[in-house]
Amino acid sequence: MLNRYLVAAAATAAFALPAAASAQVTRVQSNPQALILDAAEVSAGADMIYLSGQLPSPIDPAKPMNAVTSLEEMGDTKTQTISTLSKVKAILESRGYSMSDVIKLTLFVAADPRLGKMDFTGVNEGFREFFKTDENPNTVARSTFQVAGLVGPHFLIEIEAIAAKAPAR
Template sequence: MRVPANAEFMYLSGSGASPMEDGTWGDMAQQTRDTFNGFKEKLEAEGWSMSDIIQVRAFAVSDDNDFLDFDGFNTAYREFFGTEENPMKPVRSFVEIEDLVVGGWLIEIEVRAARVP
C-alpha cells in the first residue's frame, strides 16, 4: 500500500468489544463486529471514514475450548472492508497471543488511517 507524502494519519489504539446486555462478550465475530463499529463511530466523529483505514492489526486469543476463530474474525471483517460501500481492503495482521488485558476479550484491534487533506 502506498500513502502520499502529504497524507495525514490517524491512529486508533487497541480496542475491543463492550460487554453485551447479559454481561457476556460474544464470540469472535461479535467481538470483531463490535470493535469495528466502535472504530467507525470514532472515525466518523472526526470526519474520517472506514475507507480511510489502511492498516489493521488484530491480536487474538483462543476461546475456553482452545479454538482460535480466524473464520469468525474474517466474517465480521468482510462486513466492513471489501464491500460495495467500502471497497478498501487495508493491509492486516492477525496474531495469536496468550492473553489480553480485558478478561472476556477474544480480540484486540488497532488501526491506522490515512487521507490526503
C-alpha cells in the same frame, strides 16, 4: 554559479508543493480476490490517524463492562470483531475519517476457550462486514497475532487501526 543553484532549488521547491497538496493513498493488491492488501503506500502530505487498540463491548449495550461475568455476555469472535470494528468506525467518523480510509489493521486474537483455539474464521467473517462491501469496497493491509490473553478474560480480540486520506481543502 550560486544563483543558478538557488534558481534550481527554488524551482524544485515550487514543483514539490503541488505534490504535497495532491497527497494520495495507493492500495497494493496482487490478488484482487484476496481479503487483505499486500501494502498501502501513503504519499507525503496525507492526513493520518493512529488508533489505539480497541476492545469489544458487551452484547447488551446497557451492561457496564465491569459487570460482565461470562464470555456469553461478550459473544463469539465474530460478534466481538464486529463490536470492535464498530468502535473503530465511530472514532474515525468523529475525526472526519471513514472505514474506507483505513489502510492498516493489527489484530490481537485470543483463543476462544469454547473452541480451544483462535477463531480465525470468526475474525474474517466479522472483518467482511466492514471491508470489501458495497458501502466500502476497500480493504486493508493487516497483521493478525494470536495472543495468550487480553486485558480481560472475556475479550477475544483487540484491534489497532491506521487511516490515511488526502487532506481536506
